[in-house]
Amino acid sequence: METGNKESLLKTLEARFRKNTQYHQGIEWSSVEKMLLRNEKALKALGEMELTGGEPDVIGYDKASHAIVFCDCAKEAPAGRRSVCYDKEALDSRKENKPKASAVEMAERIGMELLDEGQYRKLQELGEFDLKTSCWVKTPAAIRKLGGALFCDRRYDHVFTYHNGADSYYAVRGFRGILKV
Numbered sequence: 685m686e687t688g689n690k691e692s693l694l695k696t697l698e699a700r701f702r703k704n705t706q707y708h709q710g711i712e713w714s715s716v717e718k719m720l721l722r723n724e725k726a727l728k729a730l731g732e733m734e735l736t737g738g739e740p741d742v743i744g745y746d747k748a749s750h751a752i753v754f755c756d757c758a759k760e761a762p763a764g765r766r767s768v769c770y771d772k773e774a775l776d777s778r779k780e781n782k783p784k785a786s787a788v789e790m791a792e793r794i795g796m797e798l799l800d801e802g803q804y805r806k807l808q809e810l811g812e813f814d815l816k817t818s819c820w821v822k823t824p825a826a827i828r829k830l831g832g833a834l835f836c837d838r839r840y841d842h843v844f845t846y847h848n849g850a851d852s853y854y855a856v857r858g859f860r861g862i863l864k865v
Contacts, residue, residue: 693731694720700741700757707757707810708742716742716752719865726865729795730754733861736764736794740863743810751864755799755807761817761858765790768858770820770833774850787820787859796861798822801845803862804836808843813860815839820859823850 694717701713720727733740738756746753756762769775771788791798799807800822807813818837827834833850835857836843 689731690727693727693734696734697730697740700739704741704757708744711742711745711752716865719752723865725795726863729863732794733762733796733863736790737762738765738861740861743807746864749864754863754865755803756860756862757807757811757813759811759813759815761814761819761856761860763858766817766858767853767855768820769853770823770850771828774833778851783853791859791861794861796863799860799862801834801836804860805843807860808838812838817856817858818846818854820857821845 698713698717701708701716730740733754733756737758739758740754741757742752743755743757744753745751765787767783768785768787768790769778769783771786775782775786787798798821799819804819804821814837818835820833820835823833827847828850831849832847834845834847836845838844
């Protein structure tokens with residue numbers, strides 16, 4: 685990542701970190717910045733998360749892996765990651781009207797992972813997300829093997845998990861990612 689882009693990204697992340705202290709109580713920005721400056725790959729992934737509208741922010745610290753945990757914290761599904769089916773298999777199975785990409789492939793290209801259902805629900809404890817959109821979440825292999833995939837959203841002050849064909853895509857369905865640094 686170029687120096688100017690790195691500095692700009694770090695300023696954006698720091699401003700968001702300071703604005704949303706409720707997401708990461710007990711974590712100091714100086715610790716986060718030190719970890720980021722030692723990890724070019726993570727900075728690149730965070731830059732992509734930012735470019736696609738994810739508004740990544742720190743949501744915790746994973747004691748087991750000694751990692752700072754970033755997550756997409758945009759109020760709605762990131763705009764640059766909508767209208768995608770679930771994975772490559774689903775994308776390849778569509779004969780016509782293919783979406784531009786799949787959630788799993790995009791997440792891998794960016795360098796992050798899709799949230800699983802538990803992580804999605806934990807994110808919803810920090811605020812109200814996806815009131816108008818929905819997000820694909822990591823789907824258990826048994827469901828995926830049968831052609832399905834899971835997605836979540838928040839409606840009526842409740843977090844819902846639904847299913848759909850993995851090859852489906854909608855303008856308001858995207859995905860959120862998580863990144864451990």
